[in-house]
Structures are given as structure tokens and as C-alpha cells.
Amino acid sequence: EPEVTQTPSHQVTQMGQEVILRCVPISNHLYFYWYRQILGQKVEFLVSFYNNEISEKSEIFDDQFSVERPDGSNFTLKIRSTKLEDSAMYFCASSDRAANYGYTFGSGTRLTVV
């Protein structure tokens, strides 16, 4: 069964450093998403991406965040200057249509900012 692959599974970074979280969506999917889950809290929407541009973003997705699809297969989330409160599980997801039928999520990257 096709999978969404995320790397690394766990990233530890120092406060103020830049991190790039990587995702390989399912190959024929056109819609891409990033979500995060802070420990013990709800899964929160960050951003959606379609046709090489951001289609929606939440209040969380401020200027320190950016997304890119650099080579037609990878989908990356960059956090420019990490803060302690960015520590969370980050999930990438993809779908082959505007997601009425549910996304396929990756296994997540646990980001720990120290």
C-alpha cells in the first residue's frame, strides 16, 4: 500500500536553529499538508499546498515557517528559528483530491527543541 514517508523520525535541535522536516508524499497525490501535535494536545493544521503554492494556512503558520516542493517528490517544512514551543510531532499528509475522503498521513517527525 502506498505510504507517505517522513524523515527524520526524531530531530533534536537547539533553540534558534533552523530545521527542515522532509516528507515524500504518495506519488500521484496532488494535495499536501503539514499538521502538528504538541504532546497531549490536539492535532493542529499548519498549511496546505497545491499546484506549487500554499492554498490555506493557519495562524500558527507564521513567517518563521515555510514549505517547499523542491524537486517534484519531496515536500519540506522549514522552521527558520526554532523556539521551545515548536517542540511537537509534525505530520505530513497527502491526498489525491481536496480531502473529502481523508488524507494519508506519514508517521511523523518528533521535533524536540532544547
Place this chain on the structure above:
Amino acid sequence: DQQVKQNSPSLSVQEGRISILNCDYTNSMFDYFLWYKKYPAEGPTFLISISSIKDKNEDGRFTVFLNKSAKHLSLHIVPSQPGDSAVYFCAASAVSGGSYIPTFGRGTSLIVHP
């Protein structure tokens, strides 16, 4: 601002019995609802959905009920199996309002005892 609320953080059920997971929402614009299941160290996986034009949707052992007047939905699992032990997320989106991006609840951890 919790637009999607799962008020029970955990639920414990005996194998073979019914599991009922509840979800309440506040946004009357929500018209499409989804349940996701998440195992440890994996991303959420889509389980079942329901549109607001229905009040019930069934898929094998899983049934979702929607009570629009009460802004309440529930997921029934019958019979429950130990492999159903996971975190269940309720999600809702306002599709007719133009957004397919679901808003998630905090999740309910289901434990099914053999």
C-alpha cells in the same frame, strides 16, 4: 478555542463489547466529519466519515452517528477487539464553505482488554 471536542481522554472496554467514542462540535458550518485512528509511532489513518446529509454511516464493525441538532457525533465499534486499541481522533470540516481542511479534536485513547 476548541471547535471539536472529545471530552473523554480515555476509554477502557472489554473485548467483544461495544466501544462508543463521542465528539462534540461548536461550529455550525461544519458539514463533513471524519474519524481517524492512530497507533503509537504511526500517523493517523482514516477510518470512516459522514456527511451532514446523513445521520448514520456504517463500515463493517464501525458505525458513525451524527446528531446535527445536538452538534454531536459518535463512533461505535462492535464488537471491540484488542487490535482496536489506539487513539481515535474526531475531525470536522466546512466543505460547503469552501474549506476541506479538517479541524481535529484532542483524541480519545481506547484500550480494549482481552
